[in-house]
Amino acid sequence: MLNHYETVFILTPVLSDVQMKEAVEKFKTILTENGASITNEENWGLRKLQYPIQKKSTGFYSLLQFDAESTVIATLETQFRRDERVLRFLSFRLDKYAFEYAEKRKSFKSKEVKEN
Numbered sequence: 098m099l100n101h102y103e104t105v106f107i108l109t110p111v112l113s114d115v116q117m118k119e120a121v122e123k124f125k126t127i128l129t130e131n132g133a134s135i136t137n138e139e140n141w142g143l144r145k146l147q148y149p150i151q152k153k154s155t156g157f158y159s160l161l162q163f164d165a166e167s168t169v170i171a172t173l174e175t176q177f178r179r180d181e182r183v184l185r186f187l188s189f190r191l192d193k194y195a196f197e198y199a200e201k202r203k204s205f206k207s208k209e210v211k212e213n
Contacts, residue, residue: 099164101136101196106177106186107156110143117157120182125161127176133165137203150184162191162199 108120125135141158150156170188177186191199 098166099134100167101162101164101191101199102133102170102188103160103162103191103195103199104173104186104188105158105160107146107150107158107184108182109151109184110153110155110157112157112182116182120180121159121161123180124173124176127173128161128163128165128169131165131169131172133163133169135161135163137162137199139206153184156184162203 106124108117112120121138121140125138128135137160139160141160143155144158145155146153167190174186174188177183
């Protein structure tokens with residue numbers, strides 16, 4: 098059975114935009130190759146960190162929402178740990194209330210984009 102997941106990861110700020118997009122694509126490819134379907138992707142851009150991580154005070158934030166088997170998470174997190182561009186990551190399964198909220202947020206963002 099497929100579960101709904103959300104993962105947020107922070108990439109090192111020394112990357113160019115092209116390298117940052119390349120890293121995000123790498124993780125999306127890992128997900129799709131392992132049978133996951135990506136439902137939402139958000140690039141939150143360069144943001145200040147609450148506290149320094151590896152002597153860096155900023156990082157590129159990215160969010161991926163996807164539907165997958167539970168075994169895919171272990172594979173994804175192993176790749177996060179192996180990639181030196183990733184400062185931090187957090188993956189979690191959405192319960193029904195979090196999933197409903199994520200769907201509302203996604204539809205709100207799509208309406209906002211259409212208006213602009």
